[in-house]
Amino acid sequence: MLKSFFPNRVLSLNNKIITGLIIAMVLTIFVGIVYALVLSPPDYIQGDSVRIMYVHVPSSFIAIGCFGFIGMASIFNLVFKVKFVSLMAKSTAPIGCIFTLVSIVTGSLWGKPTWGIWWAWDARLTSMVILFCFYVTYILTWKFIARFEKANKITSIIAILGLFNLPVIKYSVDWWSTLHQPSSITLTSAPTIHYTMLIPLIIMFLGMVIYSLIIFLMRYKTEIMKFKLDKKNITNK
Amino acid sequence: MLGKKVKSRIYILVFSLISVAIIIFFALRSLEENVIYFFSPTEIYSKSDISFNKKIRLGGLVKKGSTSKSGTTINFIITDLKNEIIVSYNGLVPNLFSEGKGVIAEGKLKDKKYFVADKILAKHDENYMPSEISKSLDKSN
Numbered sequence: 211m212l213k214s215f216f217p218n219r220v221l222s223l224n225n226k227i228i229t230g231l232i233i234a235m236v237l238t239i240f241v242g243i244v245y246a247l248v249l250s251p252p253d254y255i256q257g258d259s260v261r262i263m264y265v266h267v268p269s270s271f272i273a274i275g276c277f278g279f280i281g282m283a284s285i286f287n288l289v290f291k292v293k294f295v296s297l298m299a300k301s302t303a304p305i306g307c308i309f310t311l312v313s314i315v316t317g318s319l320w321g322k323p324t325w326g327i328w329w330a331w332d333a334r335l336t337s338m339v340i341l342f343c344f345y346v347t348y349i350l351t352w353k354f355i356a357r358f359e360k361a362n363k364i365t366s367i368i369a370i371l372g373l374f375n376l377p378v379i380k381y382s383v384d385w386w387s388t389l390h391q392p393s394s395i396t397l398t399s400a401p402t403i404h405y406t407m408l409i410p411l412i413i414m415f416l417g418m419v420i421y422s423l424i425i426f427l428m429r430y431k432t433e434i435m436k437f438k439l440d441k442k443n444i445t446n447k
Numbered sequence: 448m449l450g451k452k453v454k455s456r457i458y459i460l461v462f463s464l465i466s467v468a469i470i471i472f473f474a475l476r477s478l479e480e481n482v483i484y485f486f487s488p489t490e491i492y493s494k495s496d497i498s499f500n501k502k503i504r505l506g507g508l509v510k511k512g513s514t515s516k517s518g519t520t521i522n523f524i525i526t527d528l529k530n531e532i533i534v535s536y537n538g539l540v541p542n543l544f545s546e547g548k549g550v551i552a553e554g555k556l557k558d559k560k561y562f563v564a565d566k567i568l569a570k571h572d573e574n575y576m577p578s579e580i581s582k583s584l585d586k587s588n
Contacts, residue, residue: 251577255543260575289456325568326541332484370464374471386483387506389551394573404576 217294217434223427231424238417245410253407260407262320267395268415269313270338272422274376276306277341280348281373284366296362297437299369300352301429305422307345314338325389333382334390337375344372358440485551488530492559499556505532506551506570514546525550525562536564543569 213219246264253260283299286292317335318328329335348368355361383392395401401408449457475482485506491497505525513524520537523546534552544550549570554563576584 251579253575254578254581255545255548255571256575263575285460288460289453324541324543324571326543327566327568330484330568333482371467374467378471378475386479387487388484389568389570391571391573394575402574404580406577407575 215294215298215430217297217438220427220431221434223431228424228427231420231427235417235420235424238413238420242410242413242417246414250407250410256324259320259323262316263407264411264414266313266316266320267411268418269309269316271415272418273306273310273313273338273341274379276302276309276422277344277369277372278376280306280369281376284369284373287362288366288370293358293362293437294434296366297433298430300365301426301433303345303349303352304429305425307342307349309418309422310338310342310345314342327389330389332388332390333386334379334388337379337382340375341372341379344368344375348372358437487527488525488532489527491532491556492530497556497559499558502553502555504551504553505534505556505562505564506549507531509544509546509548509550511546523550525552532560532562534562534564536567538565538567540567541569543571548572 242264246261250261250264252258280299280302283295283302287296287299314335317338321330322328348365351365351368352361355364380393382388383390394403403411485504486494487507488505491505507525507527510524510526510531513522515522520535521540522533522535524531525534534554536552536554544567549572551568551570552562552564553566553568556562
């Protein structure tokens with residue numbers, strides 16, 4: 211599994227794979243959107259504003275998942291010093307960052323018609339803003355520190371510190387009283403979303419995951435090329 | 448199997464991860480007052496250092512059959528099924544505000560039984576379903 215992410219494998223990655231993924235993504239998101247916006251029923255309390263969920267929830271999952279991956283990769287990276295793992299983490303960051311922003315913005319748009327307020331500094335919303343700050347710091351550190359070894363070390367430490375924020379986001383709604391409602395989808399019990407709404411949610415999630423995968427592959431390929439070019443420049447000097 | 452250097456890095460990392468976790472745990476514990484978004488009626492009753500001039504948030508369920516309107520003022524009872532507090536609010540409530548559902552009132556306590564709100568937020572739960580299903584659930588109950 212890991213072997214298929216080795217630099218030379220990714221560099222020789224056929225563009226056909228990416229084209230295939232793009233087709234799959236367009237189809238999935240098209241089906242997902244039609245299901246979510248037309249076929250699925252309005253909620254019994256919230257009415258049509260529940261449809262924001264079909265973008266909000268997948269974005270939040272991907273935002274948290276990406277950071278989880280970056281954090282784990284950083285631990286692996288600090289211990290074993292494998293360069294391509296840090297390049298993988300680096301290429302994941304912008305995806306997670308954008309989805310954090312999407313999650314916050316759609317959440318805000320959803321908050322107004324349901325809670326009656328755009329924004330509240332409750333534990334869930336605040337921890338999500340902290341996640342966004344971690345993403346921005348992580349990305350900027352890669353940008354502003356020119357030496358690879360140094361940037362690699364500092365970004366890894368940032369990512370590992372940010373890892374502690376993830377359980378806080380996840381359990382904030384259970385540990386403290388918040389405006390945000392508890393999770394509808396948990397590992398331990400059946401989802402509290404009716405299946406006519408759960409199916410489009412899962413389809414949208416799949417579509418957005420494929421999208422993330424495409425962006426990841428493209429960025430990762432670019433990062434490897436950049437890394438190899440930099441190395442060449444140094445040895446030539 | 449693992450090299451000496453790798454082993455020492457693992458030890459350092461595990462040690463620092465545990466210490467950071469402990470620091471964060473205690474920081475969040477001591478900040479709990481600030482992290483929670485609202486107080487329940489029971490928490491307000493049991494709080495000794497409650498301030499009547501500071502803005503606070505009170506949350507719970509709108510007691511069934513407790514809302515009454517007079518002009519633009521709405522009165523209702525917030526309950527956590529143990530204790531309850533009467534809330535008075537002048538203005539429009541959010542669409543999702545209804546009896547038996549979650550609500551958060553922002554405002555000032557007049558005394559421990561009476562709360563004057565200047566903002567009402569509706570809190571909804573984690574259940575999502577079409578209205579036909581909700582109706583048939585109500586019938587079977």
